[in-house]
Amino acid sequence: MDGNRQTGTNYTLKDYFINYLLKIRGISQSSANHYVGALQTTISRYLMEKKLVSQSIFEITDLDRLVQYEEILMHDADFLALNQRGNRMYSVALHRYMGFVQGEWFRQSTDPQDEIKKLDTPILVKAYYQTTVQQYKRSGIIKKQVTEAALYRCEANPDHQTFIVNHTSHPYMEGHHVIPLKKQKNFSYSLDVYANVVCLCPVCHRLLHYGRPEDKERILTKFYDERGERLARSGIEVSRADFLGLTEGNV
Structure with a gap:
């Protein structure tokens, strides 16, 4: 975890994920809010408790780390029990997010760059590392x-x-x-x-x-x-x- 990073509430990948759900997957705004909420609250809380993130899953910018953390969650008994009680809402949200970051949605397109262009949107400046x-x-x-x-x-x-x-x-x-x-x-x-x-x-x-x-x-x-x-x-x-x-x- 990047312990010396000044954190904020805005994350580039979070904003792009919302646009992906709405513009690529064609999901309603309310459903997109549910997915993002599950990731931002419950899933991020589990990762925080394990000291894997400081605030949110959306702060992770390395794909290999995300894959590793998904594996940890999907083998965590408490998380799996909560997911079962929630009708698998959390695992579905995580699956949607992993599908976004792994890029299969544009890789299968006849024009991958055109797919990515659909997500262009202004994104508030993220926090910076506080070092020297x-x-x-x-x-x-x-x-x-x-x-x-x-x-x-x-x-x-x-x-x-x-x-x-x-x-x-x-x-x-x-x-x-x-x-x-x-x-x-x-x-x-x-x-x-x-x-x-x-x-x-x-x-x-x-x-x-x-x-x-x-x-x-x-x-x-x-x-x-x-x-x-x-x-x-x-x-x-x-x-x-x-x-x-x-x-x-x-x-």
Whole structure:
């Protein structure tokens, strides 16, 4: 558990999960509220009692940890008894959430990136880690989903090839925040959102951090043209000039 993190009540994955239930699964608002309530209260309380989270299941941004915690819950006698008394409401809510974070909903689509675009929404800024510097929390799950939805192709240049990762059998790619999280104080809404994360090959990723300004501007202009409207839908409204100014110094 991240014991030194300043926590808040807003979590990116929680907001995206609600949008997923409403827009992808077609579930009613009342049913979505029941699922989120079960996760935020009872399930989170069980994880807090086991000292696995500080406040909520939605604060977990690593998929492997979530899978591990699901396994713990589904083998906990007290939780299973409560779930039985509640007509399996808690296990169903957990199953829905795991289905969301594991990404099968966009992986089966003919256009995975279009599915993710449906969830674009302004998300209030999350809390940051309190260490020697202030560092905003980022979600490994969002980066993983963006990389999968891009079909493991570099979004700067889809022709770029990398090596195949042994344990996934997919090309190695990296998630990158186009507007860096260090610029978060310039915005009221979170920069750790789908619209601001791109899938890049390692060479293009390093280029955007350390390349010549003219080479970076070419790629960044492409990203702004492709994602400007999505950024605005996510509460990140910037002109092209401001966007380039915020991103070209991304080190």
